[in-house]
Amino acid sequence: MIYTVGEVAKQLDVAASTLRYYDKEGLLPFLERSGGGMRVFKDEDLSWLKIIECLKKTGMPIKEIKHFMDCCTEGDSTIDERLSIMELQRDAVIKQMTEMQEMLDMLNYKSWYYETAKKAGTCAIHDKIPIENVPEKYHKYLQNK
Amino acid sequence: MIYTVGEVAKQLDVAASTLRYYDKEGLLPFLERSGGGMRVFKDEDLSWLKIIECLKKTGMPIKEIKHFMDCCTEGDSTIDERLSIMELQRDAVIKQMTEMQEMLDMLNYKSWYYETAKKAGTCAIHDKIPIENVPEKYHKYLQNK
DNA sequence: GTACAACTTAAAGTTAACTTTAAGTCAATG
């Protein structure tokens, strides 16, 4: 199967203009054109778009993704570098997830805080709750004035 | 203890200009000033900065953070809304973490892919590896041409 | 073969979140 830019955009839920922009920035070296100059996407190109999406979603800037794609085009001499790029990105994601978990913990505390305030009808309740009534996991968020 | 903008910037590892920008955008309604017009941060203000940081790191735009801070200033009549903001943000973070895990899985596959290519000296090895030698968890990334 | 929707390009515009600049003021030190 082959697809136009609009069809691929719909499949991946991105704007067609975004795919054209990626092409202009050199992210899609695999892309071929029809006789009339239209972009022609093949099924295997969707795999490329998925790895690009993966790098983008994990925070890699367009220029670095281009560098990775340049390595892919260059061939086997860049295997080491590509492995290194993937490992570094994996480590970055693990770091991001660790931070996300910390943020989630804080949001859980804040949800508990406002649930408690809601039941009491006022945030002032939090000046009166004895520490032993605050779940242990939230102790680190309590202010030590 | 009280702190200047520069001291707080150093403590939280952000630029002082960023804190001034947040102030200008209305994110720091708790901030007081010295007689001479200098920003004065108190210890309890750091807790505010931490929740702002949490919302920011989980992708909330400045304008929405301002809205949350406006609610905080308004008082107990906004408890429901603040609870709702926290719960929605928590759900958003859970979604982000799920996606992150998928991205991590793909990066792990790609790392394996390039490790294998590195050992063989060529990416072409991947056309020759029988599917039973590909770890099960990576099967979903294999192209079905 | 003629509509017409979807494609093409280059160039300009948009948005968010800062960052920098310039000109001036504050506050701690010797």
Place this chain on the structure above:
DNA sequence: CATTGACTTAAAGTTAACTTTAAGTTGTAC
């Protein structure tokens, strides 16, 4: 009380990642 580093403001500048525009071309459906 002068120096000096850190602060103040408003306004302009920066950057990334698109998005829109305008003018024109392609390809499919009737």
